[in-house]
Amino acid sequence: MPKKGMLIVLSGPSGAGKGTLCNLLLQRRPELALSVSVTTRPPRPGEVHGVNYFFTDRENFEQMIRKGEFLEWARVYNNYYGTPRKFVEEQLEAGKDVILEIDIQGAKQVKENCPDAVFIFILPPDIEELKNRIKKRGSETEESFNLRIKSAEEELKAITNYDYAVVNDDLKAAVEKLESIIIAERCRVLRNMDLIQFKAPGGD
Numbered sequence: 001m002p003k004k005g006m007l008i009v010l011s012g013p014s015g016a017g018k019g020t021l022c023n024l025l026l027q028r029r030p031e032l033a034l035s036v037s038v039t040t041r042p043p044r045p046g047e048v049h050g051v052n053y054f055f056t057d058r059e060n061f062e063q064m065i066r067k068g069e070f071l072e073w074a075r076v077y078n079n080y081y082g083t084p085r086k087f088v089e090e091q092l093e094a095g096k097d098v099i100l101e102i103d104i105q106g107a108k109q110v111k112e113n114c115p116d117a118v119f120i121f122i123l124p125p126d127i128e129e130l131k132n133r134i135k136k137r138g139s140e141t142e143e144s145f146n147l148r149i150k151s152a153e154e155e156l157k158a159i160t161n162y163d164y165a166v167v168n169d170d171l172k173a174a175v176e177k178l179e180s181i182i183i184a185e186r187c188r189v190l191r192n193m194d195l196i197q198f199k200a201p202g203g204d
């Protein structure tokens, strides 16, 4: 039976660089599977349905909740976001490590249901740089920008629930740290019990 994959959860405030880091990580580690979330948020220019998100409306999202189709879901910055359960379970069963880029509420639900998951918090170097990055991305209205900055403080408090903190200052260094965490986590004894196949001499 193939070894089950590991679940890797990435969270952090808006603008910390989660999406950018995920893309770079996948280029370096194409064996990873990235879960594409469902959201009621309207697409930003350039975002592609099925690649960045599965975009849907509130009614369909609520139906998916009722049918138990989400591994976790949450309301974030006035929209709904959820992780499709089926994709994640299939990938893990096939031995693939799966990345979830989700908010702190979703991560809490995953921690309750999948305690073996690895939890990584992505931080910006400081709040000014966070503001600059969101502005530079140019994706938010003033209201949405303010909501993201206001939420960042609360989100940072959740960092103690995570296993690792990665400051995304220099992009290349941050990706290398993420890769190193994944490599180290794959070596954990508890994830490698199938290696212990030998029997003590004289034993039956």
Ligand SMILES: Nc1nc2c(ncn2[C@@H]2O[C@H](COP(=O)(O)OP(=O)(O)O)[C@@H](O)[C@H]2O)c(=O)[nH]1
Pocket (backbone or CB within 6 Å): 011, 012, 013, 014, 015, 018, 019, 037, 038, 041, 072, 073, 074, 076, 077, 081, 082, 083, 101, 102, 103, 104, 105, 106, 107, 148
């Ligand atoms: N709980 C949960 N949060 C998600 C999911 N997908 C994305 N998010 C989070 O929703 C928040 C908003 O994401 P997005 O609209 O792309 O805005 P951005 O963070 O400013 O790029 C971020 O904190 C994401 O990590 C999901 O499936 N579940």
Ligand SMILES: Nc1ncnc2c1ncn2[C@@H]1O[C@H](COP(=O)(O)OP(=O)(O)O)[C@@H](O)[C@H]1O
Pocket (backbone or CB within 6 Å): 012, 013, 014, 015, 016, 017, 018, 019, 020, 021, 133, 134, 136, 137, 168, 169, 170, 171
């Ligand atoms: N290390 C970095 N240095 C400078 N700019 C960055 C860095 N990482 C990400 N960015 C930029 O910051 C903005 C926000 O990044 P993004 O990946 O969308 O953040 P998140 O997914 O956390 O909201 C983007 O314009 C991205 O190009």
